[in-house]
Amino acid sequence: MENFWDIRFKEKDYAYGTLPNVFFKHVIDTYHVKGKLLLPAEGEGRNAVYAAKQGLEVHAFDTSIEGRNKALKLGNQNEVHINYEVGDFFNLQVMNKKFDAVALIFAHFTPDISAAYYKKIVELLKPNGLIILEGFSKNHIKFQQVNPQAGGPKNIDMLFSKETIKHDFPDFEVLKLEEVETELHEGKYHKGTASLIRFIGRKI
Numbered sequence: 001m002e003n004f005w006d007i008r009f010k011e012k013d014y015a016y017g018t019l020p021n022v023f024f025k026h027v028i029d030t031y032h033v034k035g036k037l038l039l040p041a042e043g044e045g046r047n048a049v050y051a052a053k054q055g056l057e058v059h060a061f062d063t064s065i066e067g068r069n070k071a072l073k074l075g076n077q078n079e080v081h082i083n084y085e086v087g088d089f090f091n092l093q094v095m096n097k098k099f100d101a102v103a104l105i106f107a108h109f110t111p112d113i114s115a116a117y118y119k120k121i122v123e124l125l126k127p128n129g130l131i132i133l134e135g136f137s138k139n140h141i142k143f144q145q146v147n148p149q150a151g152g153p154k155n156i157d158m159l160f161s162k163e164t165i166k167h168d169f170p171d172f173e174v175l176k177l178e179e180v181e182t183e184l185h186e187g188k189y190h191k192g193t194a195s196l197i198r199f200i201g202r203k204i
Contacts, residue, residue: 005063005066005067006066008066009066009070013188014044014046016044016190017046018074019050020051021134023198024047024134028051028132029054031200033100035057035100036056036057036101037056037100037101038125039059039060039061039105040121041062041106041107042060042062042084045072048060048084049075049082051103056101059084060085062084071084094124095120098126099126100129101130102121102124102129103133104133104134104135108136109158111158114168115168126203128202130202130203131172131201133165134199135197136152136196137160137196138159140159142195143193143195147191147193160197169199169201171204172202172203172204174201175200176198179197180196
């Protein structure tokens with residue numbers, strides 16, 4: 001059975017566009033993030049390429065080979081290098097590295113793996129390292145029902161809340177944690193009003 005994300009990323013157009021996520025770009029620019037950056041579930045590479053253009057050493061992974069192909073193509077077009085692996089997180093080379101920042105941008109994991117993923121991600125982050133997260137909130141379901149193009153998982157257990165963030169990332173200084181309603185304009189599949197959780201944390 002073909003990977004859902006391979007099917008989506010096989011399309012000619014970039015599913016979520018080629019520009020970086022607005023919140024991700026703002027944090028990278030405002031906090032002057034440097035060093036090694038980890039991007040789980042990076043898809044077609046829009047955030048990885050932007051970060052690499054800012055001088056970061058970018059390490060990304062996903063389950064989709066089609067996403068990796070388009071990410072590397074986008075990197076070549078922008079004359080930057082990104083390290084991009086495909087497969088299960090726990091079998092990848094990134095497991096042997098330490099990072100100055102991790103960005104989870106619409107990285108929604110199923111409940112059976114999320115706790116283990118978050119625990120390992122925190123372990124890979126250096127002390128004082130930043131975690132940058134933007135994802136759909138549990139309140140996004142109502143927008144999704146009205147407009148499927150708004151995007152996001154239909155399983156509410158895969159969505160975020162302020163409470164789940166505090167639970168999953170307890171050993172962090174909270175620099176920002178908010179729920180916002182905003183208009184998404186990210187390619188074909190993130191289009192319209194959305195409810196989002198935004199989190200910036202510094203590892204204690």
